[in-house]
Amino acid sequence: MTERMIAAASLALTALLSAAPGASAHAVLDRADPRAGSTVRTAPSEVKLWFTENLEPAFSTVRVVAADGRPVDRGDGRVDADNPALLRITLSPLPAGTYRVIWRVVSVDTHVTRGEFSFNIAP
């Protein structure tokens, strides 16, 4: 009786878990400046990423690379002191072209999320 009940519960649990879809990594990026996929006329001096929850500074990183993979940031990515949900990094002066922002962040409940997007600087 009870053993059968436990076995049934285990089976139901397994079925439910196997049906679970994967989590979307982009859900936690609230907005970005420059905007994902955007084209700007003036080269930005900084990339800013706002997230939906506060970040752990020790484990949250962001990089910006050119189309050929060359880093174009100043390596000073950091979580903003005043807004723990804001990750920012300053950039070298950028010529026209396409750039990729690659981020990996840890929220205070220790979940790792990552993502990337591109933006363009118009000639």
Next chain:
Amino acid sequence: MSLEGLGFLARWAHLALAVAVVGACTTLLVAGRSDRPTARAWEDRVLRWLRVLVLLALATGALLLAYQAAYLSGRTAAAFEGRTLAQVLFETQAGHVWLVRHGVLLLLFALVSLRADVDGRLDWLAGRGEALALGAGALALVAAGGHAAAVKPDPWPAVTIDAVHLLATGIWVGGLLPLALLLRAASRPEGADARPYAVLAARRFSRLALAAVVALVISGMGNVVAQIGSIAALVGTSYGRLLLAKLGLLLMILALAAVNRRRLVPALSGEAATVGRPAMRRLARFVTAEAMLALLLIAVAAALGMTPPARHQQPDWPFAFRLSLGALQSAPELRLRALIGSQVAVLGVAAALAALVVRSRRGPLLAGAVVLVGMGLGLGLPPLAIDAYPTTYVRPRVPYQAASIAQGARLYREQCAACHGPSGAGDGDRAATLPRRPPDLRSPHTNQHTAGDLFWWITGGIPRGGMPGFGDRLGPEARWDLVNFVRALGAAAAARMLGPSVERGRPWLVAPDFTFAVGPTPTRGLRDYRGRRIVLLVLYTLPDSRPRLAQLAAGYNVLGLLGVEVIAVPGDAAPDAIGRLGADPLILFPVVTEGAREIAAAYGLFARAPHAEFLVDRQGYVRALWAAERPSVRELNRLLAEIQELNEEKAATPAADEHVH
């Protein structure tokens, strides 16, 4: 086994051990002190268990720390690196919680390891009470490192609810095995001396467990609100589905617990030497089964802790329909059916309530209630059903921003206008060749669909309507830009109802967010003013708008005192807008030089006029709109009156969600 699998096992074990520690301490206290040999033997055994449990909790805690280091840094080797372990401990919130919790566990281990003689009643109570306090602290603090800790703006209500949830679990679930052990010992022939003690303990535990279950259910509902928040998240995310599994398990356990409480606990009473012993053995067996199911429940809880909360997952809606009151707007004849259905269901509920009051004829009343509720739902719900898709409840990936709307407008002209028409009316050049005329994108019916619906159609097309899918041609950002543009089209049509006067207590038009820069100054956004200032957004054209701009410049100080920022946007997006305005009059409010094109494109949908002023409240809604073909000077006092109207508004409207659904 994978790193994640090891992490799950460590977390499950650690959580189960922490629960068991609290349960053991609670049961010892509830059962009370006794001088019966069997009871003393049971107590000694539980205390030995307790030492092992705490030791294992410390060991699994260390494993969890190693897992966290590997997981957070993305390198498996970091599990054994002092530097990374130190980083986790001293530079993360979860690490701080770990330090405090394991300090408490060490104290508890020292306490239960003391072989002090606690024969005195007060000494005994103090020792057991202190152990319970330490164990409860170690368990409750789990909440400070979990999902609740990430709730914004203030995590403490959620942490408190979660802590209550954990403690209730510890008291009830953790106490099951020690109780089963006591009952089993007392049900043996040689355990007769402890039988009254065991009966009393079972009764006390039953009452305490009932209170714990009530606290568990209430705090669980609080957790659902904090971490899930919608039906879509419940059925469409892995977190939500895990929660459904947890609820299913809980119902099974509660059914077992109800049998224990209603039948087996009362059966323990009896005067004869043999009465109660079989019931005691059966109760022990059922309580053990309850505990085994609860162990599965803790496994699900551990898995939930490792899954991103539903608030931050994209729901994958599993059904082909959803229920919405909006469906009744487009089909008035269905309202009557829905109304009749709801009334029949209400009758059924009334019958069910009557069945609770009237004890005679309860069976027929309950049967009638079930039939009526079933008929009511069967009649009333279908009219509310409208088509739904996997992306219906997806949170738009691109915020409802001016830049997105502007880009969406460009894409619309290139990809959509041929059929849908230049303004979305469905009157494009190729519309006549389609199997079905395209719907008017500006109509209220279109607005009843979610952003996720629009995304699904843009991605996959509508074959029966002749619309192709753009999933292969446009990236997801571009498709979301189109969604935002279509939403703006609908909002623009509705915005024709807006005038220069504020309608009190009725915010509805979300102001698209935008970023802008003034000369070399850093980029700012409309959202930066959220909660702090009212924004008067001015789209202007020279030379027609010059008198009005001069008037606003003259009144800028007064506007500032009333909490208003003016942001002027040149309609032609000239980079040298400031120079063109000249120095007379001196304009001190921001004049946008970067971002003006996007702002003009987006807000131009709402007001196609050379001069337009949008009054945006502190929550991010457009509350008044003044569009002027010939921008004659309008009395500043009228504008000040509208601003005062906003300042006097007391109803706290939730902030506009820039991810419009």
